[in-house]
Amino acid sequence: MAGKRIIRVLDIDLTAEKMETIRREDLAPYIGGIGVAAKLFSELVQPDKDPMDPEQPIIFANGPMSTIFPVVTKTVAVFRSPLTGEWGESYAGMRLALAMRMSGFQAIVIRGKAARPVYLSIGNHGVRFKDASALWGLTVSETGSILRDLEPGRGHRSCIRIGPAGEKGVRFANVNVDTYRHFGRLGLGALFGSKNLKAMVVYGEREEKIENFAKYNQVYKEIYTRAVTTDIMDKYHGLGTAINVNGLNHLNGLPTRNLQQSSFEHAEVIGGESFAEQSLVRKMACAGCPVGCIHIGLHRREFGPGYDYESKYLSYDHELIFALGSFLGMSTQDKIYQLIDAVEELGLDAITAGVLLGWVTEACQRGIISEEQLGVKPEFDKTEPYLEILRRIVHPPNELYQMLALGAYAAAQRYGGQEYAMTLGKTEIAGYHTGYANILGQAVGARHSHLDNAGYSVDQKLKNKSPEEKVAALIKEEKWRNVLNCLTICLFAREIYQVDTVIAALDSIGISVTAEELEKLGHDIFEIKNTTRKQLGFAFNNLHTPERFFETASLTGKLDRQQFEEMLDLYQKQIGVHSQR
Amino acid sequence: MAKILHAKYMAKCIGCYSCMLACARVIRHSFSLSKSAIQIRTAGGLQSRFLADICRGCLDPACARACHCGALLPRSGGGVKFIPDKCMGCQDCVDACVVKTIRFDHESNKPVICIQCGTCTRFCPHQVITMEEREDGR
Numbered sequence: 171m172a173g174k175r176i177i178r179v180l181d182i183d184l185t186a187e188k189m190e191t192i193r194r195e196d197l198a199p200y201i202g203g204i205g206v207a208a209k210l211f212s213e214l215v216q217p218d219k220d221p222m223d224p225e226q227p228i229i230f231a232n233g234p235m236s237t238i239f240p241v242v243t244k245t246v247a248v249f250r251s252p253l254t255g256e257w258g259e260s261y262a263g264m265r266l267a268l269a270m271r272m273s274g275f276q277a278i279v280i281r282g283k284a285a286r287p288v289y290l291s292i293g294n295h296g297v298r299f300k301d302a303s304a305l306w307g308l309t310v311s312e313t314g315s316i317l318r319d320l321e322p323g324r325g326h327r328s329c330i331r332i333g334p335a336g337e338k339g340v341r342f343a344n345v346n347v348d349t350y351r352h353f354g355r356l357g358l359g360a361l362f363g364s365k366n367l368k369a370m371v372v373y374g375e376r377e378e379k380i381e382n383f384a385k386y387n388q389v390y391k392e393i394y395t396r397a398v399t400t401d402i403m404d405k406y407h408g409l410g411t412a413i414n415v416n417g418l419n420h421l422n423g424l425p426t427r428n429l430q431q432s433s434f435e436h437a438e439v440i441g442g443e444s445f446a447e448q449s450l451v452r453k454m455a456c457a458g459c460p461v462g463c464i465h466i467g468l469h470r471r472e473f474g475p476g477y478d479y480e481s482k483y484l485s486y487d488h489e490l491i492f493a494l495g496s497f498l499g500m501s502t503q504d505k506i507y508q509l510i511d512a513v514e515e516l517g518l519d520a521i522t523a524g525v526l527l528g529w530v531t532e533a534c535q536r537g538i539i540s541e542e543q544l545g546v547k548p549e550f551d552k553t554e555p556y557l558e559i560l561r562r563i564v565h566p567p568n569e570l571y572q573m574l575a576l577g578a579y580a581a582a583q584r585y586g587g588q589e590y591a592m593t594l595g596k597t598e599i600a601g602y603h604t605g606y607a608n609i610l611g612q613a614v615g616a617r618h619s620h621l622d623n624a625g626y627s628v629d630q631k632l633k634n635k636s637p638e639e640k641v642a643a644l645i646k647e648e649k650w651r652n653v654l655n656c657l658t659i660c661l662f663a664r665e666i667y668q669v670d671t672v673i674a675a676l677d678s679i680g681i682s683v684t685a686e687e688l689e690k691l692g693h694d695i696f697e698i699k700n701t702t703r704k705q706l707g708f709a710f711n712n713l714h715t716p717e718r719f720f721e722t723a724s725l726t727g728k729l730d731r732q733q734f735e736e737m738l739d740l741y742q743k744q745i746g747v748h749s750q751r
Numbered sequence: 752m753a754k755i756l757h758a759k760y761m762a763k764c765i766g767c768y769s770c771m772l773a774c775a776r777v778i779r780h781s782f783s784l785s786k787s788a789i790q791i792r793t794a795g796g797l798q799s800r801f802l803a804d805i806c807r808g809c810l811d812p813a814c815a816r817a818c819h820c821g822a823l824l825p826r827s828g829g830g831v832k833f834i835p836d837k838c839m840g841c842q843d844c845v846d847a848c849v850v851k852t853i854r855f856d857h858e859s860n861k862p863v864i865c866i867q868c869g870t871c872t873r874f875c876p877h878q879v880i881t882m883e884e885r886e887d888g889r
Contacts, residue, residue: 238772238782264797268768272783311798318796325792326784349797377858378782387776394769398876454797455767460876462765483798 174198175234175681177206180275182290182297184365185224185282189297191275201681202233204259204655205691206277207248208698214279217705221250222339222364224283231277232267233658236458239390239675240397241663243267243456245347246655250706251617252357252364253341253522253577254596257703259617260355262330263456264348266372267658269328273374284366289331291321292372302368309333309515310346313369323373331369332359333517335564339363340575342522342598346514350454350464350485354519355597356617386678393675396666398460406463406662407453411488412442414601415496423604423626423725426496427550428528429592429718432603432725436501440491449503451483456660463662469507484510492601493524498531499550508553512560525598526578527556529591538586543570579714589717594618595708603719605629605726607640610737613713615648616699621661623648629726637733641740649692656691700745710742753828754882755808755867756789764801764879766791770871777870779863786856788865789880803880804852806830806865810885814864817847826867829885833864 175198181190200206207229214227228249235242245266251258270278274294287302300320305313310333317329328348335343336359343359344352353359362368380386397403405413418424419437426434438444445467455462470481484507494500494509513520531548533539541547545562546555559574566572573581578598582591592599594609595618602608604626611625612618620626623644632640651661657676659667667675669685676683720731771787779786790804808829815823815831822838823831840860845853854863869882 237768238776240769268784272785314796325790375785376783377786380776380780380782383776383780390776394874403876452762453765455765457766457768458772460767460769460874462767462876464765 177202177276178274179210179277179279180292180297181279181281183282184280184284184288184299184367187284187299191296197277199691200695201656201676201683201691202236202276203231203244203658204246204248204652205695206656207231207246207259208695208702210277210279211248212698212702214281215250215702215706221252221255222361224365225281226250226361228280228358228361228365229277230266230270230280231658232270233276233656234679234681235657235659235675236267236271238271238458238679240394241459241461241660241666242658243459243660244655244658245270246658247345247353247358249356249358249361252339252360254356254618256595256706256708257616257699258356258358258361260353260358261655261658262345262347262351262353263459263660264351265326265328265457266330266347268457269323269326269372269374271374271378272326272376273372274376280365280367282365287366287368289317289369289371290367292370293323294374294376305368306337307334310517311349311515314346314349317369317371321371321373323371323375326375327371327373329369329371331517332362332367333515335517336360336363337368338564338575340518340564341577341580342519342526343517344519346517350466351456352519355522355619357519359517359519381680382678389674389678393666393671394460397663400666402662402665403461407461409442409446410453410463410465410486412445412465412486412491414442414488415491416441416443418602418604418725419496421725422723423602424496425492425592425599425601425603427499428497428532428590429599429603429722430532432722434496434499436499437496439501440495440503440506442488445486445491445503449507459660461662467503467507469504469511471508482507482511484514486510489601490520490524493521493598495524497524497528497601498556500553501551505551505553509556509560512557516560516564518560518564521600522577522598523560525592526574526581527559529578529582529587530559530574532590533582533585533587536587539570543568588714592716592718594715595713600626602626603722603724605724606637606729606734606737607632607644608724609715609719609729609734610641610741611644613715613738614644614710614741616696616703622651624651629724633726637737637740638744641737641744644741645744649689649696652692652695653688656695710738710747713738752884753826753867754869754884755829756805756865756869756872756880757883758803758805758880760877760879760881761801761803763877764791764803765877766793766797766801767876769874769876770880773874774871778866778868785854786863787871788854788863789871790852790854804850805880806852806867807850808867808885809849813847813849814844814853817843819843823864828867830867831864833862833866835861838862
């Protein structure tokens with residue numbers, strides 16, 4: 171398979187301000203994306219050193235199909251997570267995969283720590299290390315505006331940057347990618363901050379000739395036609411992911427008020443239909459995606475007397491409406507936009523921020539943390555206290571806020587309330603309460619994401635199947651998604667990129683691979699991740715599953731802890747790990 | 752009359768770049784967006800609107816007037832025909848273009864000329880760019 175391909179890795183050392191291009195023919199069988207990144211990370215990670223140690227690497231990778239096939243839009247980042255201390259893996263779209271392609275690098279490795287704040291300007295010339303001292307402390311949007319004027323490559327470039335949260339080491343700080351997408355969840359922003367790295371601008375004009383035009387053009391056209399005519403266009407372009415809000419709510423699957431409920435009386439008002447009708451102003455796409463699922467809403471805010479208004483265009487999705495909406499009891503779109511704006515500018519992961527605020531609210535109500543420590547009184551459906559808490563997490567005035575900056579799991583370990591700190595694998599939950607497969611999938615998934623193995627979907631599609639079948643489906647899905655993530659295909663297009671299509675697409679650009687080889691690749695990456703995770707401290711018997719999951723009815727009814735534990739045992743048995751329970 | 756490329760509906764543009772990919776792929780057999788004669792960009796970052804830098808299909812094209820080697824010839828209905836074999840790579844057309852949308856490809860030593868073929872419009876998922884006749888005939 172893919173013998174002569176050479177993966178060009180740009181290796182950047184921030185400490186020495188040195189760079190090197192490394193040509194790795196041996197990485198070709200990993201194709202690209204998560205395969206290449208997982209392999210490089212497993213070679214470079216320092217398991218005995220702190221996640222924020224300067225030596226810890228950050229790996230970015232795109233794939234051979236990036237941008238030149240429809241909906242192949244993602245770049246993967248792999249790193250040791252500052253939030254969990256374990257496996258860090260995150261995906262972002264917009265222009266980064268395109269810009270990396272045009273710069274001629276399939277992977278970028280960042281190591282070391284700059285002596286003072288820097289940003290990286292990366293093109294086909296390599297890297298320039300640029301002074302970012304004037305940018306340090308600035309919000310995400312201001313940083314973007316300044317870099318737009320400073321750097322070349324307008325139209326084809328990508329600008330990724332952190333906000334104050336990353337600089338201050340908040341463990342769930344994200345990295346913003348081209349304003350509307352993010353490397354979210356596991357704290358890549360904190361890692362950037364720990365390296366004194368404010369931003370990275372990537373661009374290039376590299377020529378790449380098409381070897382077999384007739385073959386490639388035909389496959390491209392077939393996939394393009396399917397992308398613009400099948401129902402993913404309707405679902406993701408139409409209302410977007412926010413379409414899920416009302417659907418989940420009707421079925422008791424929408425986590426509400428820190429999962430004290432699984433349906434929300436104001437869901438209608440904050441559902442995809444209402445957002446579209448009342449505040450949607452445009453839709454956007456990542457480079458190379460004809461679907462365009464990014465929904466931009468208008469947030470209008472009066473900032474002073476005498477009709478002084480400001481307006482902002484903010485991106486909304488199901489996960490944001492859940493985490494900063496239903497989970498916090500927010501009854502209007504305007505309130506959700508206020509919170510989205512705050513997390514965007516500070517550079518915080520939206521899901522983690524919302525789920526953490528849910529715990530803070532309940533913990534304060536129950537008296538395990540005090541209004542005095544917080545400085546404000548958090549209450550569901552009230553934005554002002556939440557906005558203040560978010561600011562203080564980034565600029566912590568006391569020990570409580572220092573703990574909150576570590577995420578909900580760490581805070582609950584310190585203060586109590588673990589039974590309603592809604593995390594799985596130390597990672598705040600996504601916006602679904604569908605049943606056992608959803609909880610199990612996030613608990614065992616490599617990055618503790620609903621996207622690892624789509625447990626929420628297994629719960630619904632295999633509703634009447636046995637626990638064994640559900641567990642097998644999770645494992646199979648996680649392995650296949652490893653393959654799709656080697657190709658950095660947006661998972662929204664997973665129905666289009668079935669195995670035959672993947673093989674035809676790769677073949678048309680000179681990469682010949684069989685279905686069996688792909689299956690083995692998915693399995694090998696699964697194993698690389700599991701081996702590395704274990705070195706970084708992941709253990710099945712350390713998994714903590716908050717009691718709240720078993721108290722609040724789910725989409726598939728009330729759940730039972732015993733049955734869940736049995737499924738967890740089954741999972742370990744099926745992947746060949748001896749149960750330690 | 753022959754049709755020319757229009758970008759009248761840019762408010763509907765999602766920035767997917769399918770048009771650029773189509774031009775680079777079909778006309779120049781390249782994966783590189785820098786080889787596309789149509790360029791989509793933002794007015795000032797992704798919170799602003801999208802703009803299309805396209806050949807406006809002039810009836811009396813300044814680029815053709817500036818070309819002294821016979822590589823660019825006026826096309827009936829607007830725009831130009833490009834004869835690459837005759838092009839010497841002087842770049843006078845790049846300077847002459849009124850709307851400054853001709854890019855120069857240093858590798859082939861030739862300009863990236865829009866030939867008004869309409870391929871980009873066939874890959875626009877939202878009918879933002881279209882091939883239409885000149886309304887006023889000018």
